[in-house]
Amino acid sequence: MSCGSGNCGCGGQGGKQEPTENTPVTDAIRATAKSANPGPLTKAAGWIGHIVFADMRITRIRVIAQAFFFILFLFFVIITDLRYLKGYPVSLFLEMDPLVGVATTITTWSVYKGLILGLVLLLPTLFLGRFFCNWICPYGTLHQVTRFLFGRRDEQWNIEANRFRNLQQLKYIILVAMIVAGFFGSLQIGLLDPICLFHRSMTAAILPGINLLIPDTFYVKQYYHVGAWLIGLILFFFVGMNVVIPRFFCRTVCPLGAFLGYLSRFSMWRIERDPNKCIDCDACLKNCQGASDPHTQLRKSECFVCFECIDDCPVDAISFSFMPNKDHEVTGPPLPGRRAAMASLLGIAGYAVARASGDSDENFNKKVIRPPGSVREDGFLERCIKCDQCIRVCPTNVLQPTILEAGLEGFWTPILNMKVGYCELNCTLCGQVCPTGAIQRISIEEKNGRGGYEAQGPVKLGTAFYDHGRCLPWAMETPCVVCEEVCPTSPKAIYSREVTIRKRDGKNITLRRPYVDPALCIGCGICEHECPVRDHAAIRVTAIGETRSPERSLLMDGGDPSNLLDLGTRDR
Amino acid sequence: MPREPVTPDPKGVNRRQFIRHLAMTGITSGGALAAALLLWERRHFVPGFGEKSGITLPSFSTGLLKTQTSLAVAHGTDRIATTRAAIDALGGMGRFVEKGDVVLLKPNVAFDRPPALAATTHPDSLRAIAELVLEAGAKRILVADNPINSPAGCFLKSGLKSVAIDLNLELIYPEQSAFTDLQLDGEILRHWPFFHRPFEKADKVIGIAPCKDHNLCSASMTMKNWYGLLGGRRNQFHQHIHSIISDFALMIQPTLVVLDGMHVLMSNGPTGGRLSDVRQVGSVVAGTDMVAVDSYGYTNLLGRNVADLDYLHKAHERGLGNMNWQETAWKEVRA
Numbered sequence: 057m058s059c060g061s062g063n064c065g066c067g068g069q070g071g072k073q074e075p076t077e078n079t080p081v082t083d084a085i086r087a088t089a090k091s092a093n094p095g096p097l098t099k100a101a102g103w104i105g106h107i108v109f110a111d112m113r114i115t116r117i118r119v120i121a122q123a124f125f126f127i128l129f130l131f132f133v134i135i136t137d138l139r140y141l142k143g144y145p146v147s148l149f150l151e152m153d154p155l156v157g158v159a160t161t162i163t164t165w166s167v168y169k170g171l172i173l174g175l176v177l178l179l180p181t182l183f184l185g186r187f188f189c190n191w192i193c194p195y196g197t198l199h200q201v202t203r204f205l206f207g208r209r210d211e212q213w214n215i216e217a218n219r220f221r222n223l224q225q226l227k228y229i230i231l232v233a234m235i236v237a238g239f240f241g242s243l244q245i246g247l248l249d250p251i252c253l254f255h256r257s258m259t260a261a262i263l264p265g266i267n268l269l270i271p272d273t274f275y276v277k278q279y280y281h282v283g284a285w286l287i288g289l290i291l292f293f294f295v296g297m298n299v300v301i302p303r304f305f306c307r308t309v310c311p312l313g314a315f316l317g318y319l320s321r322f323s324m325w326r327i328e329r330d331p332n333k334c335i336d337c338d339a340c341l342k343n344c345q346g347a348s349d350p351h352t353q354l355r356k357s358e359c360f361v362c363f364e365c366i367d368d369c370p371v372d373a374i375s376f377s378f379m380p381n382k383d384h385e386v387t388g389p390p391l392p393g394r395r396a397a398m399a400s401l402l403g404i405a406g407y408a409v410a411r412a413s414g415d416s417d418e419n420f421n422k423k424v425i426r427p428p429g430s431v432r433e434d435g436f437l438e439r440c441i442k443c444d445q446c447i448r449v450c451p452t453n454v455l456q457p458t459i460l461e462a463g464l465e466g467f468w469t470p471i472l473n474m475k476v477g478y479c480e481l482n483c484t485l486c487g488q489v490c491p492t493g494a495i496q497r498i499s500i501e502e503k504n505g506r507g508g509y510e511a512q513g514p515v516k517l518g519t520a521f522y523d524h525g526r527c528l529p530w531a532m533e534t535p536c537v538v539c540e541e542v543c544p545t546s547p548k549a550i551y552s553r554e555v556t557i558r559k560r561d562g563k564n565i566t567l568r569r570p571y572v573d574p575a576l577c578i579g580c581g582i583c584e585h586e587c588p589v590r591d592h593a594a595i596r597v598t599a600i601g602e603t604r605s606p607e608r609s610l611l612m613d614g615g616d617p618s619n620l621l622d623l624g625t626r627d628r
Numbered sequence: 629m630p631r632e633p634v635t636p637d638p639k640g641v642n643r644r645q646f647i648r649h650l651a652m653t654g655i656t657s658g659g660a661l662a663a664a665l666l667l668w669e670r671r672h673f674v675p676g677f678g679e680k681s682g683i684t685l686p687s688f689s690t691g692l693l694k695t696q697t698s699l700a701v702a703h704g705t706d707r708i709a710t711t712r713a714a715i716d717a718l719g720g721m722g723r724f725v726e727k728g729d730v731v732l733l734k735p736n737v738a739f740d741r742p743p744a745l746a747a748t749t750h751p752d753s754l755r756a757i758a759e760l761v762l763e764a765g766a767k768r769i770l771v772a773d774n775p776i777n778s779p780a781g782c783f784l785k786s787g788l789k790s791v792a793i794d795l796n797l798e799l800i801y802p803e804q805s806a807f808t809d810l811q812l813d814g815e816i817l818r819h820w821p822f823f824h825r826p827f828e829k830a831d832k833v834i835g836i837a838p839c840k841d842h843n844l845c846s847a848s849m850t851m852k853n854w855y856g857l858l859g860g861r862r863n864q865f866h867q868h869i870h871s872i873i874s875d876f877a878l879m880i881q882p883t884l885v886v887l888d889g890m891h892v893l894m895s896n897g898p899t900g901g902r903l904s905d906v907r908q909v910g911s912v913v914a915g916t917d918m919v920a921v922d923s924y925g926y927t928n929l930l931g932r933n934v935a936d937l938d939y940l941h942k943a944h945e946r947g948l949g950n951m952n953w954q955e956t957a958w959k960e961v962r963a
Contacts, residue, residue, distance in 0.1 A: 157664070161663070161667060167664050167667045167668045167669060169669065169672070178660055179661070182653050182660075183653065322649075322652055322656050324649065378640075379640055379649060380641070381637060381639060429675065430675060431675045432675060432676070493669065493672065496672040496674065502674045603676035605676070609864070610864075611867060612816060612861075612864035613816050613867070
């Protein structure tokens with residue numbers, strides 16, 4: 057069996073195994089536990105301490121950290137709900153995700169608010185390597201647990217499954233293509249970034265799915281999400297692949313892992329195998345999470361710093377060392393220059409053909425009604441990471457992930473679907489949880505043009521239009537105007553005129569026929585949502601008239617000054 | 629097989645590697661930290677609102693003594709001769725164009741129509757003015773418009789492209805990158821994409837407009853001609869058409885405007901389409917005050933009542949021109 061470095065001293069003396077039990081921590085705990093006449097509390101603490109710390113391997117601390125961050129992640133996802141939100145930093149994982157921070161910096165040349173927290177993970181990675189993947193990442197933990205529960209086989213199979221594969225290049229190709237597209241203003245990392253992907257899966261598939269099976273667990277009223285099946289299917293695929301290739305997603309797909317892999321070339325500490333002690337048994341591969349070849353030259357970019365190899369080494373040849381011999385490592389990611397160039401071309405061409413499809417420009421879709429406070433569409437594509445936090449927090453379920461409405465680039469970005477819900481007038485929760493400023497953190501005063509913002513007026517999402525052929529008072533001699541009743545602006549954007557008409561049976565009927573004042577309509581869509589013509593409402597909102605983009609405005613000057621509202625005083 | 633001699637593997641890195649690694653990690657961390665702090669966007673904004681900025685145009689007017697003619701009308705049968713006569717009556721092109729000037733000519737090429745339909749500036753109008761400008765010693769002539777129909781087709785079928793080729797005029801198409809935002813304190817026009825590229829080089833600007841009926845604003849003459857300098861969602865202008873056209877008089881102070889009334893589109897404007905829509909009138913009006921020129925054209929070429937044309941009144945009231953053309957220094961000649 058070869059051992060890679062060529063001068064490893066195979067067959068040299070094996071190291072003496074140090075007993076791991078006698079650490080100062082365990083000694084102190086034992087001392088406490090053994091002290092004379094301990095109180096019941098001390099006794100209990102000592103007992104718990106003994107269980108946790110008695111065999112205090114670093115991998116056990118790691119498992120505790122993983123469990124902590126996994127539960128914290130679930131906690132934040134679950135409380136992203138108007139009933140429980142109390143200023144918790146529910147988007148913390150997204151904000152600390154350094155790929156989100158760096159990729160949005162590339163697209164916008166700015167670091168929006170909390171994204172500065174990306175440094176909290178980025179800087180330590182430069183010293184310690186890809187520890188995030190096996191210590192913090194909740195999606196990685198999900199994969200590891202799945203693998204632990206369903207994927208383990210005999211020892212030899214495990215060893216073979218954990219060898220490095222060339223397929224692991226794929227994640228670097230994905231990352232390079234996405235980052236290069238980012239330079240042109242197309243942010244695509246959210247498609248596969250594990251935090252975004254997990255948030256999206258929780259929001260659109262897992263929580264609504266559980267609520268469907270066990271009613272009233274997460275929602276007051278069942279939530280529905282367009283394309284939930286696809287999001288669920290993708291999650292199931294990645295999780296299921298652990299049975300075939302352990303941690304398939306983390307090793308071969310994850311762009312965040314690839315990004316951290318690039319950063320880890322700078323790390324000062326890494327796993328080091330002492331070739332003089334090594335007996336080439338490959339036991340270090342048994343539980344290797346990253347498939348980073350700890351049995352030979354360590355692939356720094358692939359190592360998750362999980363420390364399993366240290367545990368598994370029978371001769372104590374592996375350690376976590378400060379600046380060990382450079383000859384014992386493969387420093388950079390396994391992506392040859394030509395493949396990187398090809399990946400860049402993929403990013404450039406991908407951007408060009410996607411943008412040239414016109415979905416965000418000339419051929420924009422009337423259904424792409426963005427949440428209040430959204431930046432204009434090109435900026436939205438620079439900022440939205442498709443994490444769907446806004447969709448999670450939306451109290452009316454109006455926010456839905458797109459499929460192709462916003463084009464390929466806008467896949468899984470949020471749009472309003474008035475059939476499912478409507479935009480609540482006094483609510484800006486979507487902007488409060490948006491980590492990247494695709495939906496700006498506007499206040500309710502700014503949204504509604506009140507409290508000092510009268511001059512700029514309200515944020516409009518679109519404009520409502522009547523379909524006279526489907527409207528009851530317009531086409532079917534039937535009184536209605538539910539739309540006027542629910543219209544939340546003051547004065548109402550929907551008004552009606554009384555008309556008396558002769559019905560088919562010859563009797564007269566007096567009813568009210570509704571109209572929209574385009575200067576007052578904010579496009580909230582409650583009229584469409586409440587319209588009794590449920591399948592295809594008689595009043596429908598489309599994106600035209602939205603304030604975020606001047607090229608999609610409807611009225612040149614905000615409409616004719618009306619004595620209903622002091623439009624004349626607005627900065628239009 | 630004999631084993632190769634084993635040299636002991638050093639445990640760590642050497643000094644050079646150590647310093648290099650330390651420097652690399654340090655520079656990367658420091659760079660990331662500095663970049664993040666520098667680019668930190670601490671405040672939100674409300675998309676679609678906020679301050680807007682843009683360019684404003686300088687005046688292209690050459691100034692005028694009170695005694696000089698500011699409006700000249702020429703009557704005749706030949707377009708080139710009549711146009712020359714009108715300019716001569718104003719005091720000749722030498723009054724407006726200096727030697728070495730770059731002059732922008734702005735025809736109205738809005739539609740993909742042949743010259744006979746009078747929906748666009750006639751090629752002979754362009755030819756007459758361009759020749760006069762060249763004779764006055766201009767270095768270069770630019771021709772630009774942002775038509776409603778496809779630009780290439782409009783320039784080709786209106787016959788202006790062949791004039792441009794013939795006289796070596798530089799055609800500037802309204803390409804995407806030719807637009808810059810304009811800032812104006814207009815009645816309606818405040819912030820709008822503007823066809824700025826031709827203005828980057830031009831010293832003088834001359835508008836050459838046909839005289840046309842217009843379905844919404846009654847007449848399209850020299851003021852309305854500047855519509856073709858704007859980009860963006862121009863279809864919204866129709867919501868406030870008279871305010872917009874009067875804002876054009878604020879937006880640009882041209883060197884000279886020429887209103888071609890040899891053939892006037894009397895009905896079905898601004899597109900026309902039948903020869904019966906066109907009437908032979910045989911006049912060319914030239915002047916430095918486009919409000920006065922349009923006022924003359926509306927009354928004497930289209931034969932309508934100037935009291936009905938809102939945009940003239942708006943511009944007049946704002947002091948952007950004088951719609952009472954009889955009060956100005958005017959002259960009438962026959963070619």
